[in-house]
Amino acid sequence: MRKLTEAEQNKIKLLTKNQVSLTLIEPTETGLKKSIMDATGPVRSFLKSENIHDYDLQKQGPDYKVVIPTIIHTGFKTKKSKASLYRPLTKNGDPRIWFYSLTEVTEANDIIAITYFDDNFQVFNLTKLDIETLINSSIQNPFQDLVRAINTTENEVAFELLTLLRKIAGAGPVPSMVDADTSVGRTLETALGIDINSSKKPDYKGIELKSFRNSRTNRKNLFAQVPDWKLSKFKSSAEILNAFGYDRQDDFKLYCTVSAITRNSQGLNLRIDSDIKQLIENSDKSEVGDFVVWTLDKLHSRLREKHKETFWVEAESTRINNREHFQYKLVEHTRKPITSQFDLLIDQGIITLDHLIKRNSKGRVVEKGPLFKIKPKGIELLFPPSESYSLI
Structure with missing residues (x-):
């Protein structure tokens, strides 16, 4: 064209x-x-x-x-x-x-x-x-x-969700469901009547919900995606854990962040090979080298699937009677990520990967990731201009 x-x-x-x-x-x-x-x-x-x-x-x-x-x-x-x-x-x-x-x-x-x-x-x-x-x-x-x-149809669910969020916010601080980093999201989803599960589908009628505390500048979760084991040297999370894990209390685990701009303490980094359209994880151990890969097509697909439309909900955290409470305050509404930017943001270290693998005392290996996360400044680079809404 x-x-x-x-x-x-x-x-x-x-x-x-x-x-x-x-x-x-x-x-x-x-x-x-x-x-x-x-x-x-x-x-x-x-x-x-x-x-x-x-x-x-x-x-x-x-x-x-x-x-x-x-x-x-x-x-x-x-x-x-x-x-x-x-x-x-x-x-x-x-x-x-x-x-x-x-x-x-x-x-x-x-x-x-x-x-x-x-x-x-x-x-x-x-x-x-x-x-x-x-x-x-x-x-x-x-x-x-x-x-x-088209505009009315596309915004119908968003306005419905925004009304519900404003109702929750208007009732004041919401007691935390659990004492954990993930409680800000779990508490909001429970208040909305959303079942807590591990589904890869968006949370509310096609809209993904991502909640975070406004006092933090932590990276935000984009999605979880295991490597393509068929294309990888290692064939399971257990092999990754065996190669790079460490003892912590009763668990043998690998909890670490992997970036394309530097190697972490385990000697791991990421590399994009545009010619073969793959994201590759590499070890500085000569006997290991490149050990797992993701196809960029799959990662782009997951990004489009998970974040076709997303509400990024900001909450203020306070403690009342020694229990954390959340006052949900702002929403950033994004649509249709620019998948070509995903590769660039990995190259720039703005999107990183977290391994969350452990073997418990019973010998069972549990993998909560790998999680692809984005630094706050990367949101406006990954998505077209967004809309922001006040909840209170």
Whole structure:
């Protein structure tokens, strides 16, 4: 796809601000004449991530063509259409997409935006459509209605959760559930009626909750993810523990932080190999060297899954009658992490990894991680501009 103009980039920024997720495609002159376009990698990824269509599961040939209703936006009017998604029998079944009547609203090398709402593709010519005027128009129009409907739908759960948090905060300091570092999060989730479990899914109707004490500048948890054991020299957390663990009271454990900018006291560090798209953990022991790996694709997937939408809840900690209490005060609301920044922030030591492995007196090995954590200053680098809400 060609480089976007500054005007096209500004239109995308405005749509992103209004919670409109989209993908882009550039019809060629040949494609318009033949009524055919390649479903490029970004288009395929968008359709798959939004659970619209997965070309990887689609068989080749006309019998397996998928047709999806489509609305083409032309400004103050719309045109009903349909999209065909298919893989031809020729050319290795390269994925194709076409929107009927597209030639009526576009010329070669215009940028076409594709979003999905109300069981329809919603398609418009990003190059030619005056996005800002339509959204802000005093005259109601279909495009304005679409953006407002998407914005309302995207924010519905967030506003619901924000109302609940303000109700909890308004009742005053909440007694801690347990005497532990994790109590600030566990206490809030209990107050919200959320079951405490180890699920990898977001906490509240698709929104992840991350709570922290405002008196601390500790790193914040992003997600937990074990290495790809099939690609790693070591095949289990027990092997990592055996190689680098130490005795503490009744346990044999490895509790440590691993960074890409320095080796820790166990001689461990991280390294990104962009050529093979892997994050590698290395030991300075010559007989060990590189011992576990994560594929960057998997880490990016976990980041998108866990933090598609997140409430970072700040609490003030006080002690009342010798028991910790939490006054929840502020929320930072982030959406859609920039996965390409994840790799950079690891390289810069802003995102690090924590091992939390131990073997107890009964010989059982327990792994609470590995946890990927981010320094507070990294939040604004990993996510697009966020919204902040006061709870009291």
